[in-house]
Every structure is written in C-alpha cells, then in structure tokens.
Amino acid sequence: MKKYKHEAIEAKWQKKWDESKQYEVNLADAPRPFYNLMMFPYPSAEGLHVGNVFAFVGSDIQGRFHRMNGYDVFEPIGFDAFGIHSENFALKVGTHPSKLVPENIKNFRENQLKRAGNMYDWTHEVDTTSPEYYRWTQWIFIQLYKAGLAYRATAPVNWCPSCKTVLAAEQVVSGECERCSTVVTKKDMAQWFFKTTAFAQKLLDNLEIIDWSEKTKVAQRNWIGRSEGAQVTFKLDGHDEGFEIFTTRPDTLFGVTYMVFAPEHPLLKKIVTEDNQQKFKAYRKRVATMSEVERQAEGLEKTGVFTGGYAINPVNDERVPIWVSDYVLMGYGTGAIMAVPAHDQRDFEFATKFGLEIRAVISPDGRVHPLEEAYTGKGVMINSGSFDGLDSTEGIRKVTQWLAEKDLARFQVNFRLRDWCISRQRYWGPPIPIIYCDKCGTQPVPDNELPVRLPDIEDYQPDGSGDSPLKRVSEFFYTTCPTCNGPAKRETDVSDNFLCSAWYFYRYPSTNFNDRAFEAALTKKWLPVDLYVGGNEHAVLHLLYSRFLCMALNQIGLIDFEEPFNKFVAHGIITKDGGKMSKSKGNVVNPDDFIKRYGADAFRVYLMFMGDYLEGGDFRDEGVPAMRGFLDRVWSHVTGDDLDEDEPDDSETLYWLHYTTRTVTNDIKRFSYNTALARLMELLNHISRASVKNRVVNETFVKLLAPFAPYISEELWERLGHDTSVYDESWPKYREEHTTRKTIEYVVQFNGKVRAKLPIDVGLSQEEIETVVMANERVKTLMEGKEIVKKIFVPNKLVNLVVK
C-alpha cells in the first residue's frame, strides 16, 4: 500500500479533467440544466483570498452533488477586473492595469482556481475588461437609455475625495466610502443614473417569491425602505402656491406647530423674508460645507433658522411658522416636513431648543399628560376637532380621506431607495457610450461602433476635477456626431464597476456568440440561475443591482423573467483569531501554502469542517493537517486489503452505511457541510475499527466524500477498479429500514432525570417495553417505596416515570 501523495494525484487529475473535458457542458442539448453560479472574483495581485476559496468550495460541493444526482451542471467562473480597486493598485505599483490585470488573471486561473479543484467549465470564462465583454456592458447601457431607464441629471451626489469620483448611495456606508472609508461629501454634478426607483415596489414584492437567505432579504427590505403615509398640501401664507409634505402620521396633523424645510429646498427662495435672508444664507452655506458624518456628529443638538414665512395647516387653517433645518433631507420625501413635536422625537428636540409650541394630539388613554419626550406610539386622538376620540390608526386613514376629498392630500408610498448613480470619474472602466452634439443633443453610440474602447494611456491618474482622466485625451474626447457628422464630444466618465457584474451571468452561457450579449435560446434554457452562492456584503450592492437590471431587461423585452437568481445562499465569513484578516495584522491566510503542503482536498475539507458554512468560522492553522490525517486514514482504509465483493450483511455496518448516506445527503442539501463531514468521519471510524473490507461500503464512502474532496475521490475510485470518473456515478441511495439500529438504547427517566439505560429491540409494543423496563433490576431498586403517578413513553427514545 503506497502512501497518499497529494501532489502527484492532484496534477494527474487536473490533467485528466482537462483532457477529457469532464466539466464542459453541451449547453444547447443538456436535458437537465443546473446553473451553479458563484460570485466571480476580482483578480487582485495578492492572489485568491481564503474567503474566496471557502465560498467557491461550498458552491462547488453543490455543483458536484447535483451532477451526481443527474443534473447537467454548468459551473462557470470569470474575472471582475475593472474598477477602482485594480486601478488604485496599478497606480500604486506603477504598472498599467492593462498589463497587470492579465497577469493577475493568469495567476488566479492557472495557479489557484484550477488547483482548488472546482469543476469549472473553462470554455466559458468571462473577463469584464475585455472589449468583447464590455462592448455588451455598453450595449446594455444603451438599451436602458433607449427605454428611458437611464438618464443624466445634475444632482447633489456623493463624492469621495480620496477616490476622486462620485459614488452610488449604496456605496456610502454611514457617510463613508465603502471602499476606502473616506468621509464622503456632497457635490452638485451632472451624472448618469439608472432608474432603480422605477422598480422599488417590485424589488420589494419579489423578495416574497425568491428563495434567498433571509438575512439578505432583510438587508434589501431595509435598504428599499418602503413607508406608507400621505402627501399633504400646505398653502404658503401670503402666496398663491402651496407645497407638499410627506407624513406617515396624518393623524397628528392637528399637532403641527411649525414646518421645516431642507436647506437646499428650492421654494425657500420665495419663503425666506427679507430680514431673514442673511442668517438663512449663512446657515445654508454652513450646512453645505459639512459632510454627512459631521452633520450626524452634531445631530444630537438640533440646528436651524426661522424663515420669516408661514404656512397654513389644511386641517384647521392655523398659521404655522416655517423653519429651515438640516435634519430634514432634500433627498427623501418632498424635502419639507410638518413638525409635530409632541409625537416625533426629532421635532420635540427642535421645538424644545427653539421654544416652539408642543401640542399633544395623541394620548395612550385619552387624557392629556405632560411630555418629557415625544410620544410616538399609537393611541386616541385628542385636541383634533371632530376627530377627537378616534383611534389613531383609524385616524391616519380618516384624516387623509377627509383632506383628499378637498383635494389637499392623497395616500402616498415613499421609498428610501435612490436611483443608481453609475458615472465614475475614473479611468479603468467601460466608457459610458454617449456622444453629446450641440445640434442633435445627447446620442447613444450606434451599435456598430461598439465597443467604445478605453484608450490606452500612460497618464490615467484621477485629478479630482470632477472629470474623468479620459477628458484629457483629446482623440477620445472629440468625436463626430453619429446623426449629423458634425463635431461632438464623448461622455468621458466610465460606468460603475457594479454594472459589469450586474449582468455577467447572462454572458457565461453565450461567450461563443460575438454578435449578441446573450443568446436567446441558451438564456431561456439556463436562466434564471438555479443556485447562486456568495457573500452577504453584496446584499444591497451587486445583488440589488442585478435584480434591478433583470427587471429592466425584462421590461425592455430582452428576457422573460424578472428575477436573476432563483436561489441565493449567503455563506459566512472566515475570521482569523476571532477577527478580520488584514495585512496590517499579518494574519492573512494564504491558500497556496496550505494547498501545497497538505493538498487541495485537505484544505477544502478543513474549510468546510471548520464551522457552519452559512455562519462562517475561525480559521486555525492546525485544522488543515488534522483533515489531512482524516484523508490519510481514508486512503489507507480504501486502498487496503482485498475487498469482500458481497453485499454487506452485518447489521451494524448496514446501519452506519445507510444512516450516513441519509444524513450526508440531507446535510449537503441544507449546506451543513461540517456535520456531513462529521458523519463521514464516524463511518470511517466504524469501518476501520471493525475492519470492514467491503466493496459496496468503500465505494459508497468514496462517492459520499466526492463532493468535498475531488482529487482523492477520483484517485480512490480509479484504484477501486473503475476507468470512469466518480462524478459520472449516481449519488448513493439509502434504505430507510437500515437507517436505524435493530436495538435501541432506551433511556429510563425518573421525574425527568436519566436513571437507567437499557437496550430494547425495535418493534416491540408499548406494553412489552414497559414490561422489560419494570423487570430491570435497577428500575426495581429505584421504584422501592415509590408510586407511579404517570408514565410517558416516547417511541424509540425514552420512558419517563413520574413517581412520588
């Protein structure tokens, strides 16, 4: 018996898989398609992160498992290589990204991904930076533009001074840049947006019908932020026109004692009176220079100024002062609110500070109480004219209806979700395919001129001017109008990297088609994706954008489904020493070292055994050699002496075999890989201790191990005398009657405490079991001087005697 040598075995099977095209799928003819997708990596110079390996292996196990269950599994991989990350790294090391990226991709593909042992179909690889790919990224942009789902607007957008570009709302995490944690500021700029808000309700509703990790859905629900209420019209005192506010609590309209406008609100031009102009302008200027973070740091203390203007409350024609404060945001609702200090904590703080009236109109019990803070709960309406005594929940509806009849209000739903700002003032991305002509206006680049190639330039440093470095390239910037042939200018911004990744899974099956983004028949056959595995950090980024784009493509009529991923599973996070891995801490796990030393299989098995796949776990270096030990034991057992060719008949072996098959099957289905491996270890412990040398047992074991450890499984399968792949075998079946033992160790409890254990044959009646239990010596001793009050019988588990 030779020792298990992983280097030779892994090299051998990589070669064999390549040569036999084992993982290539006939996409057009596959009878049972299963699209197994994993989030494609960004090919960094540091190499594949252990978190990527963890994610991919967990996904690959599903691919291999489905394959053995008769599916035609398509498991592609690619590279998400555009974006600031690549560009910044290139700037740092002084090598052009167009040179760096292919090197990194090669390293990822040849030295890392292939070794990890996933069943990728390399004939459908995607690289978002190749013109053959980004041509279609641009084409998609144009389709959205033509459908009215992409528009250009000047708006206060999020600007990262460090990245020197604007960001989408989703890329700002509590006021800081998602990538570099720099405090983001607001800047008025003309930007391209995708109308994600057009699908806000659908993005929310469809969460009910897709099979996604609950935590991902929750994050999306929070982000979409639907709230129901009313849009109410207030008149401006002394003006003809009025303005609208949004409120979720129209039942508190009688408690309005002032109004607040966001400092940027355009109507303030008319509202602010002459003698209040100066302090208003000073206030607005101060707010404009502050970042979101600074505003929130000062947020405990409310600030604001009086405008001098008044509004008329539509419910009681009262004249209420209009104030300006930065606690009202221009980007949500109408940018103006009605303030009800008695029932809103923010309004309460503001009113307290500026000495404004606080008038209670909702009471938990119908009586008036002095308020220490705002009462935000429900209750009975008071001080509310004819609505007095009404339940506030009903009041919301009734007050809105009453005002609606007078055309002063309407029911309204608001979302926090914003349109997706996709312009980036950077170099390393797909240029936005738009041409501006003074005569003909904004023109999409005609299809036959795609791709708009990213010019190869030496100086691609962002300058922070608010323009992309491409604007400095006159051959690029100056062009001709596709309509009138006159002089025109190109859009110089590139698109957000998240646009590249929002559609890559449509491209995988269609990589052989150069005349279309995705081939209709293949798309119909393979999409939506059957299973998508990835990190939850993309819950409101990549995953939200992908869902939006799918709905957009569906509306345009390019695809016939609304949701791109039928099932999404969010895997956990791997930590080291309980915390995040980072270069500064020097605790980054390098997969290559472990794969080299202990083998890819041991590394895979350890990653999956470490903890719950959906929860993640803490990586310990000692874990990998421990799993190598397990594989060594597997090796020596399976490659051992001559095998018994008969069906196994020993009842204990039958039990272990069928019980393990059942639990491993179910555990893989629910991504419980750590327990599946534990069961395999138990089976191995049994068969090696009991020296079970049986073909059926060994072959079943290898098949059950195969999704986790592909190289050793193929090798062992071959050594068991087969000349075909173990992945062409079908998944083992179990027989229910063998999954439990013939004799069960019953627990006898007295008053719920375990007092005895005795073996009892399966299949006895309750009376027979009781007889056996009562005849037991130990039970008899315990029963002395006691009386049975109650007997509880749990089949195949326990007997509990309640005695006194």
Place this chain on the structure above:
RNA sequence: GCCGAAGUGGCGGAAUUGGUAGACGCGCUAGGUUCAGGGUCUAGUGGGUGUAUGCCUGUGCGAGUUCGAGUCUCGCCUUCGGCACCA
C-alpha cells in the same frame, strides 16, 4: 434608537418537531509501537464528589410553562451584522 442573528467544555463547533447536552475534530492525559524525536494506534477527557454502572451540578443572567427546556414564553445582559435626523 430601530431591525436581524447569535451567546453551549481549554478551543472550533454538534444537537429537524421540547425527549440521553457536548456528536465530530483540535488540544490535553495515560499507555502501546519507536534508540529517540516525529508519526501512528488504543483508552480517557464539562465541573464537583469519590467504593461507585452512583449522586449533585451544568448550554449568557433572572423568572415562568412542562413529566421533561440549549430548544417554548416574559424580562434583562453581552457580541456581531444591517439601517439610521427617512418625517
């Protein structure tokens, strides 16, 4: 502040519907093999008690429901994640 998830030995972690808490692995202890080291195999391993196949105790804390609670209910504490002046 709101929403969500979690808290179990020295450690990573198990425990479908309430039914033997600690599976499996690491580490540790003892022993076999070995000149030794390493490797490997066998046994043991929550705490307390000590003649025990015994008894007591034990799943963040405090109550409760139940014959029986890691699991269910109520009230706290802690950690992590999401949202956050969103009207």
